[in-house]
Amino acid sequence: MDDADFRRVLEAFGLAWRGYRKVRKGAKKRLLRVMASCDAASVEVFLKCCRRDETLWEQALRALAVPISRFFRDRRLWAVLETELLPGLIRWGGDPLRVWSAGCARGEEVYSLKILWHKLAAQGVRLPSLELWATDFHTQFLEAAQQGLYHASSLREVDAAARSAFFVPVAADRYEISSGLKQGILWRLSDLIRDPPPSSPFHLVFLRNNLLTYYGPREQETALGRVVASLVEGGFLILGAREKPPSGKWPLIRCSAHPHVFRKVPFRSDFL
Ligand SMILES: C[S@@+](CC[C@H](N)C(=O)[O-])C[C@H]1O[C@@H](n2cnc3c(N)ncnc32)[C@H](O)[C@@H]1O
Numbered sequence: 232m233d234d235a236d237f238r239r240v241l242e243a244f245g246l247a248w249r250g251y252r253k254v255r256k257g258a259k260k261r262l263l264r265v266m267a268s269c270d271a272a273s274v275e276v277f278l279k280c281c282r283r284d285e286t287l288w289e290q291a292l293r294a295l296a297v298p299i300s301r302f303f304r305d306r307r308l309w310a311v312l313e314t315e316l317l318p319g320l321i322r323w324g325g326d327p328l329r330v331w332s333a334g335c336a337r338g339e340e341v342y343s344l345k346i347l348w349h350k351l352a353a354q355g356v357r358l359p360s361l362e363l364w365a366t367d368f369h370t371q372f373l374e375a376a377q378q379g380l381y382h383a384s385s386l387r388e389v390d391a392a393a394r395s396a397f398f399v400p401v402a403a404d405r406y407e408i409s410s411g412l413k414q415g416i417l418w419r420l421s422d423l424i425r426d427p428p429p430s431s432p433f434h435l436v437f438l439r440n441n442l443l444t445y446y447g448p449r450e451q452e453t454a455l456g457r458v459v460a461s462l463v464e465g466g467f468l469i470l471g472a473r474e475k476p477p478s479g480k481w482p483l484i485r486c487s488a489h490p491h492v493f494r495k496v497p498f499r500s501d502f503l
Pocket residue numbers: 296297298299300301304333334335336337339340366367368369372421422423424425438439440441442471
């Protein structure tokens with residue numbers, strides 16, 4: 232499949248990737264398998280079939296999903312979360328503290344947050360209860376997240392103490408997240424583009440490396456509107472390292488603590 236055909240498919244699904252050549256190669260391969268399953272000889276025929284057959288449409292969309300993630304991806308962000316954002320939210324945010332990982336892939340982001348939560352508890356911080364939602368539109372990624380098995384490469388930013396406290400080696404280069412960390416996470420199948428947020432209001436939302444990287448402007452605008460609406464005033468939105476809100480008037484200000492952390496305005500000025 233050449234790039235022009237791939238772009239046509241992306242557009243039909245409301246997607247718009249830039250770059251990511253290696254990742255794109257994998258997505259093309261998965262897409263070709265779906266195309267072969269319905270004997271479509273050309274992209275035009277395939278798209279016609281997808282429009283007629285919702286199951287095929289869903290299969291193709293999921294073939295284009297990219298689950299790449301790792302624990303503590305963007306290390307500096309997690310340092311700021313540990314030392315500034317979470318302690319501030321714990322003082323300010325109420326009980327329970329409500330957090331949503333939107334597009335959680337295989338759970339690396341969600342478990343990273345739980346590791347920080349345990350660290351704060353170990354430091355003697357008085358913690359509220361944590362209501363942690365994790366959503367993705369890909370059933371297999373969600374199942375893998377709940378299973379919690381990882382290749383060593385996705386643990387490369389986990390320090391030695393956290394590695395021995397929260398991971399169990401299960402084979403050469405394979406680790407399982409400890410059963411304690413698996414407890415109390417609200418995993419849900421949910422599509423950012425079609426579905427409303429799984430709950431609200433949230434104090435903290437992770438929206439990293441999905442909506443604002445892979446989707447077209449219309450999809451971004453609508454879905455981001457719903458995500459921002461699900462935040463409490465003063466709540467935090469965390470974007471990926473190469474992402475920013477699409478142009479437009481969003482009730483968000485960039486936090487001085489970290490360039491990819493945004494705060495919903497208006498907010499009380501006695502925090503941070
Ligand atoms: C590259 S991973 C990012 C994982 C994690 N947020 C991170 O930054 O490390 C993107 C995830 O977003 C999910 N995703 C993509 N489109 C989605 C949609 N419309 N609704 C829900 N999840 C979606 C994919 O299935 C994939 O698991």
